[in-house]
């Protein structure tokens with residue numbers, strides 16, 4: 001019986017500690033958010049990169065602009081390494097923005 005009581009006390013104590021930790025985490029996370037440190041995870045960031053197919057001269061695949069919008073951090077296409085293929089829409093970049 002004494003064992004059972006002790007176990008319950010220990011369990012409650014552990015649970016309380018866990019709750020305290022969670023509250024602290026949520027508090028600091030929301031204060032970070034208010035300061036604008038955390039940005040929305042839904043907002044993808046794109047930046048213009050030189051089209052690998054035309055080297056910036058402008059072609060069919062970059063709408064004659066010479067650049068393509070690529071998801072940041074930008075990487076060369078893993079299928080062709082920048083040589084242009086169907087996977088990168090002939091831009092040479094990984095995950096280019098498609099309109």
Ligand SMILES: [Zn+2]
Nearest residue numbers: 051054059062
């Ligand atoms: Zn191009």
Ligand SMILES: [Zn+2]
Nearest residue numbers: 077080085088
């Ligand atoms: Zn490619």
